[in-house]
Amino acid sequence: ILRGEETTPHQRPYMTSLQVAGEHICGGFLISDQWVLSAAHCLEDVGNETLQVLVGAHSLSEPERNKRLAGVQELFPHPNSSAGNPHDDLLLIQLKEKVSINSDVQFLAFQRQDRDVPAGTPCEVAGWGIISNTGKRPDKLHQVELAVLSRATCNTRTHYDGAVTEKLMCTESKRKDSCKGDSGGPLVCNGVAEGVVATGSRICGNWKKPGIYTRIGPYVTWIESVLAGAHR
Numbered sequence: 001i002l003r004g005e006e007t008t009p010h011q012r013p014y015m016t017s018l019q020v021a022g023e024h025i026c027g028g029f030l031i032s033d034q035w036v037l038s039a040a041h042c043l044e045d046v047g048n049e050t051l052q053v054l055v056g057a058h059s060l061s062e063p064e065r066n067k068r069l070a071g072v073q074e075l076f077p078h079p080n081s082s083a084g085n086p087h088d089d090l091l092l093i094q095l096k097e098k099v100s101i102n103s104d105v106q107f108l109a110f111q112r113q114d115r116d117v118p119a120g121t122p123c124e125v126a127g128w129g130i131i132s133n134t135g136k137r138p139d140k141l142h143q144v145e146l147a148v149l150s151r152a153t154c155n156t157r158t159h160y161d162g163a164v165t166e167k168l169m170c171t172e173s174k175r176k177d178s179c180k181g182d183s184g185g186p187l188v189c190n191g192v193a194e195g196v197v198a199t200g201s202r203i204c205g206n207w208k209k210p211g212i213y214t215r216i217g218p219y220v221t222w223i224e225s226v227l228a229g230a231h232r
């Protein structure tokens, strides 16, 4: 998160840190007590090492009352997701056990209607991604408020030149922006998850490269089918 602020501890109890060998690689968020929504691209950093999901955390390093490292039962990347392509960049993670819900561990509702968030709407994104373009990694959760940018503006030649489909949405990125390590986290507008941080351009904080987010509305059928079809 560039040019945001440290979150008040445990005020975003749905936030998860996807970890490999104890290292934060991506964001994600609880959509139920056994399921996390994140970005498929996050698996590119995993290889055959064990992925774990940290819930109930504010600090990545300090002991905290309701902090738990959950194991992964099964991974469901969107079937049309693939390396290098920004489309369908979603990942559902089934946890080995149901996490106990408490003041620091809650799930977040996601938008079920396939309807664009109006341009200008203030939304928030949080994560343990880098907080400077020199790659400084925070120990504590950070957040930033970003306004939704119209798809028309986001698709101009200077921006993404038509690459932003109706299944993606953009936010302004002038100085404040999501960045490396924030992928998979939720874009929260009016208390509801409307999008999931996608990598888009690897440039952060430059107004010409707005933040790109996978809209959740268009994927509700897929999400429901995975949650219904999986066992255990």
Ligand SMILES: CC(C)CC(=O)Nc1cccc(-c2cccc(CN)c2)c1
Binding pocket: 132, 133, 134, 135, 177, 178, 179, 180, 181, 182, 183, 197, 198, 199, 200, 201, 202, 203, 204, 205, 210, 211, 212
């Ligand atoms: C100078 C460094 C910051 C270059 C770099 O490593 N960028 C990088 C790498 C991977 C993902 C991302 C990334 C993720 C989520 C959102 C965004 C942009 N809103 C970028 C950005």
